[in-house]
Amino acid sequence: MSALPPLGLIAGNGMLPYRIIETLRGSARPxxxxxxxxxxxxxxxxxxxxxxxxxxxxxxxxxxxxxxVREVVIVGGVQRPNLATLDLDEGGAWVVxxxxxxxxxxxxxxxxxxxxYFEAQGFEIVSAAELLSPATPLQGLLxxxxxxxxxxxxxxxxxxxRHIGAxxxxxxxxxxxxxxxxxxxxxGTDAMLARIGELSDEVxxxxxxxxxxxxxxxxxxxxxxxxLPALGPQTVEGAAQAGLAGIVFEADGVxxxxxxxxxxxxxxxxxxxxxxxxxxL
Amino acid sequence: MSALPPLGLIAGNGMLPYRIIETLRGSARPxxxxxxxxxxxxxxxxxxxxxxxxxxxxxxxxxxxxxxVREVVIVGGVQRPNLATLDLDEGGAWVVxxxxxxxxxxxxxxxxxxxxYFEAQGFEIVSAAELLSPATPLQGLLxxxxxxxxxxxxxxxxxxxRHIGAxxxxxxxxxxxxxxxxxxxxxGTDAMLARIGELSDEVxxxxxxxxxxxxxxxxxxxxxxxxLPALGPQTVEGAAQAGLAGIVFEADGVxxxxxxxxxxxxxxxxxxxxxxxxxxL
Numbered sequence: 001m002s003a004l005p006p007l008g009l010i011a012g013n014g015m016l017p018y019r020i021i022e023t024l025r026g027s028a029r030p031x032x033x034x035x036x037x038x039x040x041x042x043x044x045x046x047x048x049x050x051x052x053x054x055x056x057x058x059x060x061x062x063x064x065x066x067x068x069v070r071e072v073v074i075v076g077g078v079q080r081p082n083l084a085t086l087d088l089d090e091g092g093a094w095v096v097x098x099x100x101x102x103x104x105x106x107x108x109x110x111x112x113x114x115x116x117y118f119e120a121q122g123f124e125i126v127s128a129a130e131l132l133s134p135a136t137p138l139q140g141l142l143x144x145x146x147x148x149x150x151x152x153x154x155x156x157x158x159x160x161x162r163h164i165g166a167x168x169x170x171x172x173x174x175x176x177x178x179x180x181x182x183x184x185x186x187x188g189t190d191a192m193l194a195r196i197g198e199l200s201d202e203v204x205x206x207x208x209x210x211x212x213x214x215x216x217x218x219x220x221x222x223x224x225x226x227x228l229p230a231l232g233p234q235t236v237e238g239a240a241q242a243g244l245a246g247i248v249f250e251a252d253g254v255x256x257x258x259x260x261x262x263x264x265x266x267x268x269x270x271x272x273x274x275x276x277x278x279x280x281l
Numbered sequence: 282m283s284a285l286p287p288l289g290l291i292a293g294n295g296m297l298p299y300r301i302i303e304t305l306r307g308s309a310r311p312x313x314x315x316x317x318x319x320x321x322x323x324x325x326x327x328x329x330x331x332x333x334x335x336x337x338x339x340x341x342x343x344x345x346x347x348x349x350v351r352e353v354v355i356v357g358g359v360q361r362p363n364l365a366t367l368d369l370d371e372g373g374a375w376v377v378x379x380x381x382x383x384x385x386x387x388x389x390x391x392x393x394x395x396x397x398y399f400e401a402q403g404f405e406i407v408s409a410a411e412l413l414s415p416a417t418p419l420q421g422l423l424x425x426x427x428x429x430x431x432x433x434x435x436x437x438x439x440x441x442x443r444h445i446g447a448x449x450x451x452x453x454x455x456x457x458x459x460x461x462x463x464x465x466x467x468x469g470t471d472a473m474l475a476r477i478g479e480l481s482d483e484v485x486x487x488x489x490x491x492x493x494x495x496x497x498x499x500x501x502x503x504x505x506x507x508x509l510p511a512l513g514p515q516t517v518e519g520a521a522q523a524g525l526a527g528i529v530f531e532a533d534g535v536x537x538x539x540x541x542x543x544x545x546x547x548x549x550x551x552x553x554x555x556x557x558x559x560x561x562l
């Protein structure tokens with residue numbers, strides 16, 4: 001038979017699982033989707049072929065094998081699980097045993113164990129970034145608004161974001177006029193942006209006089225196949241509300257949701273979007 | 282004449298200026314107090330002998346010299362000044378010129394320039410920590426509740442706090458079960474504690490099952506004469522509300538407001554307070 005074997009998709013929360021489904025819908029490649037219960041957004045529930053609890057990886061493996069899946073993509077966020085309430089099967093126990101024997105640090109520990117499990121079961125892992133790579137590279141200035149007046153904040157925000165990534169704290173930082181306004185840890189980018197808006201006008205920018213740059217970079221030690229930082233229209237909107245001047249990210253190190261909408265929104269608000277390449281670093 | 286020359290006190294916000302006044306009230310040493318307008322808490326306004334704007338350091342110098350002051354202590358916080366609204370005298374201009382020529386980083390830049398100015402004017406700077414040093418050293422466990430079950434979080438919180446201090450981001454970090462829940466930047470400890478309380482119960486502790494440690498350490502590069510991290514009953518209360526298990530700090534690197542009240546409150550809430558010494562580091 002000539003049909004391609006389906007790609008297995010394990011879906012957590014957020015828009016990204018849906019974007020992969022959409023991207024592959026137009027291709028010859030079928031997708032077999034397994035949603036993590038309680039994580040997949042309600043609007044996409046109908047796109048799931050099967051459901052698992054986070055503690056039921058063996059079930060996911062069995063389902064994948066029945067469907068002839070050889071390659072798996074794992075995408076979307078998961079809430080940090082409450083181990084006490086997990087209903088563990090053998091595959092889930094495999095993960096939990098390893099989770100407890102590792103020093104549990106950072107946000108991607110759980111997903112990276114899921115990935116380890118599927119690799120150990122003989123699947124090949126496909127990165128979400130590979131499937132979603134944009135037609136044109138996200139290099140340099142993507143917007144009408146220039147970042148030139150904000151170069152210093154941009155450099156410092158990237159420096160801070162890299163450092164806190166290496167410490168496994170998070171992936172984002174905000175700097176305005178040399179001052180660190182926020183460092184992202186477990187609360188996430190949206191919550192960080194919301195609290196910048198609550199700071200006094202004397203330290204942050206305003207919609208009338210924008211100041212401050214959000215930097216998003218992958219943690220150097222993280223597995224780029226599962227856990228790249230994501231940016232989307234919500235991030236641009238949050239940055240606009242917080243009075244920021246722009247967003248800087250690694251050109252090949254983020255996943256963009258609705259790139260065109262992001263650029264349009266940024267232009268409307270007068271924000272810049274800038275993709276760093278290795279030459280800028 | 283045998284009277285001691287008065288100590289000059291430049292007071293910003295918070296309880297610490299008042300604690301110095303109180304401490305010296307019982308001694309033979311008179312104090313000449315100069316409050317920074319808009320910073321000194323209303324309750325202590327009557328304790329000020331004179332007032333200056335943050336841009337009027339020359340006036341402060343003149344007043345100090347008239348009173349025979351040779352030693353100056355600078356204590357309390359200042360809001361980041363809006364340069365446009367400052368009414369600058371020559372001393373203020375001296376500071377602003379230097380502030381603008383430096384890469385303005387971190388929180389203590391303004392106070393450290395005030396200190397530079399008074400040093401350049403021939404005053405000796407006395408550290409608040411020296412004046413407020415407690416009768417017994419703040420070493421080790423100060424509370425009935427032990428930190429033993431939280432040693433790992435304690436170590437990681439201290440590690441993170443040191444790193445973010447070295448990067449001039451801030452002085453505090455919160456870690457619970459290995460996960461960084463918060464990194465303090467310009468928002469301050471109280472705001473950081475408040476937002477920990479908004480995180481899901483699955484990542485943070487609760488009043489019934491406390492988890493997580495707040496670490497406060499001085500930035501390695503900061504001038505300990507002016508800008509040690511401060512802890513007080515409000516910090517203990519905030520930590521209790523956020524479900525934390527305890528607070529760790531450098532035994533000789535923090536200023537405690539109302540130490541006895543802090544210990545009593547911590548004991549009542551079941552929190553630990555632990556002062557790290559060089560042997561623990």
